[in-house]
Amino acid sequence: MKYLISTALAGLLALPVAAQDMPETEFNVVGSIGVLSMYTDKELPFWTEQVPAETGGKIKASVKPFTELGFKGGEIFRLVSNGTLQMATTVLAYNSGEVPRNESTDIVGLIDDVEVLAQVVESWRDSYAAFLEQEHNIKLLGFGTYQAQVIYCRDAFTSLADLEGRKVRASGASQQAFVSHLGGSPLSIAFAEVQPALASGVVDCAITGALSGYKAKWHESARFISPMPVNFGLAAQLANLDWWNGLDPAVQDYLTTSLRGLEDSIFELAATETETGLACNTSGPCPHGDPAGMTLVPMSEADEALRDEAVKVAILPEFADRCGEDCVSDWNASIGETLGITIE
Structure with missing residues (x-):
């Protein structure tokens, strides 16, 4: 028993200070296309391995790709906006007919590689985030992209x-x-x-x-x-703003930082996949x-x-x-x- 207590204490002490102060938080996440690498290689291990490890199990997310949940894709943006979904990843072009700004960073014929796409995304991030909050009750947490x-x-x-x-x-x-x-x-x-x-x-x-x-x-x-x-099939990680505002600040801070890390890793993956896919x-x-x-x-x-x-x-x-x-x-x-x- 003494060994078990010591091990648990050591594990707690190894956590970041912010994670130690987090309340236990559970929520659902709708992921991207379930058979593709954005989900299998990045989103799935992020939510099921990285987040529990980094928070000592304080944050527990149940994640499923939208393709396994009966969604077509275009409705995801609206369902996050109205609060039916707490958090989801969606390809922004799916909803660009209703919300033209969703396509601003990924207009056909303007960008030839993922590196330039990343620069474009960064230049638009703050303006787009403000638009989503003011007009659609959505919190922007990060981006992702498929290959060309x-x-x-x-x-x-x-x-x-x-x-x-x-x-x-x-x-x-x-x-x-x-x-x-x-x-x-x-x-x-x-x-x-x-x-x-x-x-x-x-x-x-x-x-x-x-x-x-x-x-x-x-x-x-x-x-x-x-x-x-x-x-390029630009995607975004979105959360319902009302739900997001109800989270503990320590949880918000952790998710904000970690999801930007997920974004970086998805872009790195996408940079190699055009050539691989053509081959x-x-x-x-x-x-x-x-x-x-x-x-x-x-x-x-x-x-x-x-x-x-x-x-x-x-x-x-x-x-x-x-x-x-x-x-x-x-x-x-x-x-x-x-x-x-x-x-x-």
């Missing part, structure tokens, strides 16, 4: 222009504007439903992460893939399974020109119309300054 979103198609194509007339799964308003500009028909389909939609011909092509599509076995129906970064979908090498043998459709100068035209003619003007004058002003002063772009 790329185009998968069932049938052969040699350039972006060949997507004209095809039905394309597109998540988010700027992806839909992009597909429309190319002459395609954008369709909003939940991630888990895309593979059967490709198999049955409901869609001809679909956009998602280079590694995400491989893990979801899109290659079983889609045989051609473009390496062009469309955008897995084509000829390898692939650390996640057998190479899928898809045909890679190289990006041409004509594709770059068509993408740039879409950004100038369709994507940015439509974003500005949806987001409004104040939003555009904030965007130009932060993201636009970081990227050297001004929305007129």
Whole structure:
């Protein structure tokens, strides 16, 4: 008994001072897509291993991915806002049709790598956090991202222009504007439903992460893939503001700091996954399974020109119309300054 008491005391003394002062706190967390690495490699061990270890079990979170809870994805933002969900991770583009600012940092055609995305996110963080609190009763706790979103198609194509007339799964308003500009028909389909939609011909092509599509076995129906970064699938860790304000300050401080650490680790992971995903979908090498043998459709100068035209003619003007004058002003002063772009 003396040994057990000593061991418990030693464990308590090893905890950070803030953790020793925490009240026991339990809550539910809705995670991101359950079969993908943002959840399996980062979110799940964060909530089930790191948090209990660092707080001596004072914080206990029950975490499940939204794909196992019957959600489509687009409703997550609203459910956090109205307090149905306490905390959740969601891809912001899923709700960008209703809340245009959700897409501000991840507009199609503007960013080619995760490092630049991280800079853009940092420039927008404070303004976006204030907007969420004032307009949607949401506390912003951090971001995450998938790897570059790329185009998968069932049938052969040699350039972006060949997507004209095809039905394309597109998540988010700027992806839909992009597909429309190319002459395609954008369709909003939940991630888990895309593979059967490709198999049955409901869609001809679909956009998602280079590694995400491989893990979801899109290659079983889609045989051609473009390496062009469309955008990145930016996600955010959000909490209902009323619920958050009711937490003990020590719990708030711990979660604020630790979730920023989770954000950093997710971005580090995403930086490597575009190349890995393209390799897995084509000829390898692939650390996640057998190479899928898809045909890679190289990006041409004509594709770059068509993408740039879409950004100038369709994507940015439509974003500005949806987001409004104040939003555009904030965007130009932060993201636009970081990227050297001004929305007129």
